[in-house]
Amino acid sequence: MSKKKPLSQGQRRRMRANHEKRLQRQEAGTSTAELQDSSLGPEQLGTVISRFGQHADIETESGEQVRCNIRRNIQSLVTGDKVIVRQAIETTATIAGVVEAVHPRHSSLSRPDMYDGIKIIAANIDQILIVSSVVPSFTTQIIDRYLVAAEDTGISPIIILNKVDLLSEEEAPVVEAALARYEAIGYQVFKVSSISGEGVDAIQALLNDKVSVFVGQSGVGKSSLINALMPDAELLTGDVSENSGLGQHTTTTAKLLHFPSGGDLVDSPGVREFALWHLPPERVGWCFVEFRDYIGTCKFRDCKHKQDPGCAITEAYADGKIFEDRYNNYHKIIDSLDEQRHARHFRSDTD
Structure with missing residues (x-):
């Protein structure tokens, strides 16, 4: 008897996704049967605290948190969304309401996924x-x-540099110079240590009356910093692997946390690298803020901003108006776009 060909990663992923969808349909069917319109109260405003499959934890205007079903006509719902919700008049199960509609977002944070395209992480940041x-x-x-x-x-x-208590005398001048370059092009920069407490008060002031999200590679101390800012959050923290030097993923579900000052924080799942393959090169150039004065002024429309004659960006770099590491990092990102797109296309073909 011949051995069965092992399933590819894509086939296994689709099988898991289909299984989860069946379970969600069964769960949704049972839950909605318990929550008919006649058993629901009036509409009220709410905020998505966290999303779990076909359910979401919603905080109402009164500050009460309820787990709700999500209407099937709602195409997208993420942490931070403002919603219209109806609570159950009498709660006899874990599902205590229904999300009826989602308000328009004033912003959304998304990242590309190698399999599923663009995925929204959080809203109204x-x-x-x-x-x-x-x-x-x-x-x-x-x-x-x-x-x-x-x-x-x-x-x-x-920009926040964490773990400054570990900065050696040899590293300090190089790091300080790099941070000064970001300040020179208009970015706010803060140095903190969640261990010693240095700079934590300054970060807390930034969060007041704002909805914020922390992003960064695993191991940089996002969860530890959040715990320093909000000790009651009790978020999981993970140490840096001694073997690889890479941090271990600790956060799994995006959730909205409140600060006593009134600010909110979306704690989102960590990612090792924020892929940018979905952006065209011209958009990447625009996202380098110091390039904007020169974009569109090159001699040739298809200028690659390298050795092209009449390149305004290369001339600005040569004149010292664009920092060397920023110029080099731009080209590293551009060079990586094709590699990432090719990897995504290859995975799609072999799944």
Whole structure:
């Protein structure tokens, strides 16, 4: 008897997805049967605290949190969404309401997924706090990737260097110079330590009356920093792997947390690298804020901003108007776009 050909990663993924959909349909059918329109109260405003499959935890205007079904006509619902919800008049089960509609978003944070295209992580964000750290390593290339993603969404980015208590005397001048370059092009930069408490008060002030999200590679201390800002959050934290130097993924579900000052924080799942393959090169260039004065002024419309004659961006770089690491990081991102698109196309073909 011949052995069965093992399932590909894509086939296994689709099988799991179909199984989950069947379970969700069964669960939704049971829950909605218990919550008919006649058993629901009046419409009221709410905010999505977290999303779990076909259910969402909603906070009402009174501050009460209820787990709700989601109407099938709602195509997208993520943490931070403003919604219209109806609570059950009498709660006899874990499902205590229904999300009827979603208000328009003033912003959304999304990232590309190798299999599922663009995925929205959270909605109605006011600012993105890009967390880097001394450990696993400080790199402007990763910061610039997150800055491109932030600029593309139109959400204000703020750069935070965490774990400054681990900064050595040898590393300090290089890191300080890199951070000064970001300040020179208009970005806010903060240095903190969730261990010593340095800079934590300044970050807390940034969060007041804002909806914020922390982004950054695993291991940079996002969850530890949130715990320092909000001790009652009790978020999981993970140590940096001694073998690889990479952090371990600890956060699994995006959720909305409240600060006593009135600000909100969306704690989103960490990602090692924020892929940008969905952006065309010209959009990436626009997301480098210091390039904007020169975009569209090159001699040739298809200018690659390298050795092309009459390139306004290359001339600005040569004149010292664009920093070397920013110029180099731009080209590294552009060079990576085709590689990432090819990898996605290859996976789709082999699934």
